[in-house]
Amino acid sequence: xxxxxxxxxxxxxxxxxxxDLLLERALNSIANNSILPTEVILVLNACHDRTINIANKFxxxxxxxxxxxxxxxxxxxxxxxxxxxxxxxxYVCY
Numbered sequence: 001x002x003x004x005x006x007x008x009x010x011x012x013x014x015x016x017x018x019x020d021l022l023l024e025r026a027l028n029s030i031a032n033n034s035i036l037p038t039e040v041i042l043v044l045n046a047c048h049d050r051t052i053n054i055a056n057k058f059x060x061x062x063x064x065x066x067x068x069x070x071x072x073x074x075x076x077x078x079x080x081x082x083x084x085x086x087x088x089x090x091y092v093c094y
């Protein structure tokens with residue numbers, strides 16, 4: 001039996017000065033997890049701060065990271081639904 005594929009969906013926002021530190025910690029946690037997802041989808045939801053730089057750093061470092069850019073900020077549910085269109089795993093985690 002083939003192992004199940006896991007997609008990890010991360011919605012990124014430009015909220016505060018400290019959000020970029022939290023995002024980097026979250027992405028490091030995903031990268032260092034014992035159960036690695038098949039893919040990590042980063043949805044940049046109208047980001048304009050260091051969030052873009054952090055996302056690009058992980059995209060350049062890991063082959064299973066993908067960046068999806070969303071121009072308008074329409075809320076978390078909308079960003080998740082948008083990102084789900086790009087997930088290819090059998091299971092999705094947020």
